[in-house]
Amino acid sequence: MRLLTRLSSDIPASEAGGKAAGLRALGAAGFRIPDCRVITVKHARLLFRASRKKTFLSSDLAxxxxxEAAALWPGQGLIARSSARLEDRSGASASGIYSSFAARDAKFLPKAVLSCLASAQGARARAYGRASGKAPGELSEMAVLVHPYLSAEFGGVCSVYHESRAVIEISRLGPEGVTSGKRVEWRGFYDFKLKKWSGPADNPRVKKIMFQALSxxxxxxxxxxxRRNIALEFISGAGGLTVLQARPVSDLDFSGGLMDxxxxxxxxxxxxxxxxLAGKDWSLYETSDLLAFNYLGARRPAAESLEHFCIMLRGGGIRLARSKAWVGVRFGGELEDVFPPPGDKRCRRLLSEAAKEKLLFIFRLADKSAGPVKRARFKSGPVSFPISFTVPKPRFGRREGLFLRLRLNADSARRMLERLGEEAENLARIIPGLRGGGYEKLLKQALKDRLKVMAKERKAALAAFSSKARPGAVEGLPLFPADGFVAGPLVFDRDILKTRLKRFIYAAPDFEPSFVSYARRISAVVVSRGAMCSHAAALCAEFKIPLVVEARNLGQLATGDRVSVNLRTGRVVKA
Structure with a gap:
């Protein structure tokens, strides 16, 4: 019986397994792949049954x-790689669930093959089965891919998401250095929409390899x-780029926390x-960055909590407030705020009902210093309606700076610096979207003015930040940045084995694939190691779990903390 079969087209994909079938398709399309052979699912099943009660094959099979291996690859090191039927499928890649094993030469190949087959019965596979609802029989249907162990100076993974963003990670340990999350020496990003590259500039050779991998x-x-999302594992040697695997990655959409x-x-x-109040009698008084979100039709990040709305009264609105004897209050040099009198029961009832829906309002009388008005049209369901906005003129003088320095302590200054950092990132995303048109130019200038004010606010916050401040923030790299937050109780590292929480955020040095059985209960994962193209990242994407890797200062967190994870910046803040 011949065990090692060529990757020919007459082997059904169900017998070759997902990984081998994928490599066969890549080779047929002209990509450079290893010299592979496959032990089919049928033959692998026979091998495993023959060795079920021992850890070695019978003498004739071994x-x-x-x-066969010695005739094909005399004296070469070999590797036995899993190629299960469940692997590399759209929506269920089973990344990192099965194991691969190296063999020094053909003599040690039988043991490597058996170890690979045994991983289909291991703790990771059982945990994945519980999380994904797969039966044990489905999990154990595996072929084994065999090829020479290819040594190269560099190896890595290139992940392409939504044809909008690519991440390339390279390690001297080869692709396994990235997929295991052990070590990533270089990381690069490419934004297809902005046509912008960011990555290592000090090593031209690595940059060249990254662009080869991306292409x-x-x-x-x-x-x-x-597929819209894929991950390509590769090595780069003297002969160029060799593809070891190209697998689909599950869709990454964590935008559910955004406000409609x-x-x-x-x-x-x-x-x-x-x-x-008629439409021309009032406008919403919004900061320039939030107004730009609205103007561009973007959904507002949940981070921008709606404490209240400021309604700017103009013309007929001011006359209405005067005629109904609304109470006016002026703070320093600010515009005059007005409130409905206690006797206006209808007005107060309407505002009370709105407050129950968390819509709170401040009414302000406009004057020439209030800023320009923009009338925009929105659509909510079948209803289309106009609404007016006012852009405030940002300002920050000596008095505001002194007020901040006196009022802020180290902790509140730190939070302010974090908020300013997030706002600056928002502005950097908004400004490129404002292209032509008179009002867009006005908005762009308002945003640039806001950036200048933020620089002054940051300077005042830094002055208030003392040496008694808490340690640095817990912050890492989000797998796929998105507007929104995930909040809840935290479970740290091995405490996951004893937690009874139905929903929690998990933090640890790394995310072990055997913990995937808890996937339906985990709302976010934060790890201090890991890689953005790792198997753990692919599993998190498969189960729609936001992931933050390379998080600094993770030791500040402990089981029982209530935390909030910023999906845009990767910051983790205690509630």
Whole structure:
């Protein structure tokens, strides 16, 4: 019986397994792949049954396998890689669930093959089965891919997401250095929308390899894998780039925490109409960055908590407030704020009902210093409606700086610095989207003015930040940055084995694949090691779990803490 079979087209994909079938398709499309052979699912099943009660093959089977391998690859080191039927499938890649094993030469190949097959019965596979609902029989259907162990100076993984962003990670340990999360020496990013590259500039050779990997991954995505998200494992040697695997990666969409602002604005518009205010009599007084979000039709990040809305009254709105004897209050040099009098029961009832829906308002009388007005149209469901906005003029003088320095302590200054950092990142994303048109130029200038004010605010916050401040923030790299937050109780490292929480955030040095059985209960994962293209990252994507890798200062967290994870910046803050 011949065990090592060529990757020919007459072997059904169900017999070759997912990984081997994928490599066969890559080779047929002209990609450089290793010289592979496969032990089919049928033959692998026979081998495993023959060795079930011992850790070695019978002498005739082992001798046959050694002889075949020695004839194909005399004296070469070999590797036995899993190729399960469940692997490399769209929506269920089973990344890192099965194991690969090296053999010094053909003599040691039988043991490597058996170890590979045994991983289908191991703790990781059982945990994945519980999390994904797969039966044990499905998990154990595995072929084994065999090829020479290819040594190269560099190896890595290139992941392409939504044809909008690519991440390339390279390690001197080869692709396994990245997939295991053990060590990543170089990391590069490419933004397809902005056509912007960011990565290592000190090593031209590594940069060249990264672009070769990106070009190869895009071609594999177009011609072979044909999925929106893929991960390509490769090595780079004297002969160029060799592809070891191209697998689909699950869709990454963690935008559920964003606010549906058109729906909120529709409620506000209807409320103002009920108060007797026509559309031209009022406008929403918004900061320039949030107004730019609204103007571009973007959904507002959940980070921007809606403590209150400021309604700027103009013309008929001011006359209405005067005629109904609204109470006016002025703070320093600010514009005059007005409030409905206690006797206006209808107005107070309407505002109380809005407050129950967490819509709180401050009314302010506009003057020439209030800033320009922009009237925009929104759509919420079938309803299309206009709403006006006012852009405030940002300012920060000596008095504001002195007030901040006196009021801020080390802890509040740290939080302010974090908030300013997040706002600066938002502005950096917004400004490129404002291109032409008079109002867009006005908005762009307002945002640039805001950046200048933020620089002054940051200087004041830094002055208040003392040496008694707490240790640095817990912060890492989000797998796929998204607007929104995940909040909840935290479980740290091995405490996951005894927690009874139905939903929690998990923090640890690394995310062990055997813990994937808890996937349905984990709302986010934060690890101090790991890689953005690792198997753990692919598993988190498969189960829609936000992941933050390379998190600094993780020792500040402990089981029982209530924390909030910023999916845009990767910051973790205790509640």
């Amino acid at each position: 001798a046959g396998l050694r002889a 190869t991954a895009l071609r594999a995505q177009r011609d072979v894998v044909k 602002m058109p729906r909120v604005y529709l409620k506000i518009s209807r409320l103002m109409s009920s108060l007797g």
